[in-house]
Amino acid sequence: MKHAVHALALLTLFILTTSAAEVGTGASFKGPTGLQLYSLRGIATQNPPKALKQAADFGFKLVETAGTYNLPPEKFKALLAEHGLKPVSGHFPYDRWKTEPEKVLAEAKAIGLQYAGCAWISHKSPFNEDAARDAIAVFNRAGELGAKQGIKVFYHAHGYEFHPHGDGTLMDLLIKETNPKHVTFELDVLWVVFPGHDPVKWLTKYPGRWELMHLKDLKKGVKTGDLSGKTDVTNDVPLGTGQMNWPAILKAAQASGVKYYFIEDESPTVVEQIPQTLKYLGDVKF
Helix, strand or coil: CHHHHHHHHHHHHHHHHCCHHHCCCCCCCCCCEEEEHHHHHHHHCCCHHHHHHHHHHCCCCEEEECCCCCCCHHHHHHHHHHCCCEEEEEECCHHHHHHCHHHHHHHHHHHCCCEEEECCCCCCCCCCHHHHHHHHHHHHHHHHHHHHHCCEEEEECCCHHHCEECCEEHHHHHHHHCCCCCEEEEEECHHHHCCCCCHHHHHHHCCCCEEEEEECEECCCCCCCCCCCCCCHHHEECCCCCCCCHHHHHHHHHHHCCCEEEECCCCCCHHHHHHHHHHHHHHCCC
């Protein structure tokens, strides 16, 4: 209860000191900042309208989707609009991209997305070159189809792609072999740091390829260098309280050409943590 009261106080202070249209921004960080709705899956699976109201109450105007909670895409789009939320991008399962990309893109269009992608390539561990090349073909094909619909296809890096390959990693292969005209990438900061890499270096190495970013911090003390792509959700902590060097990362992201930033917090205390994250983004200086 004490934490909930503190979170409410932070949120109230934040709303009083900045306009809702500029949520998650400040003197240095300009966003635009949205919310990955997967953050509120615990609420949304039971009550989608309640989850969307929570997102709006935080001050968000932009969201990234992760399913429609058994609602038809058109109805989900209308529900988002009722709560003043604009869907910018969305995640869809890899196997659907592989077998029915046209249907995925039709759903993305019905929801009103500018970007449609996925966050996990189906594979047997460890991730290998064959799986990477399979994904490259899937994304290139989907990207061509998406371009005809005015939708950009993207892949969200999830940590297991950093296995060594040639003079780089399989992540390098995914970026180099996908068509930059049709396929872009989403850099999830936690899933770059957790396998032991530096987000700043990846943003600098491939300017223009990272159009989307997940803002997510990793609890201090959690060991990095893990290529599984999996960690306990309680390791997601409010921005500025974990391991990441956010001033350097956000500065590099702006220089690299990131167009949209989405807070993703998978922790069970997400409702208490998001106001802390928003306050941090408003205060951070670089």
